[in-house]
Amino acid sequence: MSHHVTPLHLLPKGARATITGIASHSHFGELDAQVTLRLKELGFLPGAMLQVIGFGLFGADPVAVRINGTKFGLRRSEAAKILTTTHQA
Template identity: 40%
Template sequence: MSQPSKLSQARPGDRGVIVQVGDHCHHQDHALELERRLLELGFVEGATVELLHEGLFGRDPIAMKVDDMRVALRRHEAASITVQLENRAVA
């Protein structure tokens, strides 16, 4: 197991478990709205994630598997999700 890191830093093939959604510091309305949207999409603590693909230009957006569903996010949105990666893919 590695140290917890932001989902935006993951590479294709990386797998892990969500340990935190949002920064729990809701001083800005858009941060609170993003956290709410992510929770509605299934990005909840304890959910397993796997990064499947990344876009060609700027590696954005990223496609991932969250439990049994596939979701695409922009990297700046994925930066608000902290994961405990199980393995690092070798690039």
């Protein structure tokens, strides 16, 4: 297992990873704390495992991931908040 931290939006398709933390992101301005909270409520918590299952049309945006058996579509800016370490295949 590598200990290199990668934000979710930079993971390749099919990658499995463990979340290490949720970072703040300037894109959401004063709503950032709310977005962090909502991500956590949906299960994006440190220690949770996820898998990248697909991308939208242009530039890997949005990203589809599976976490706890549920699939979510996230935009790049939301995905960038989610820090992960990848599992070696």
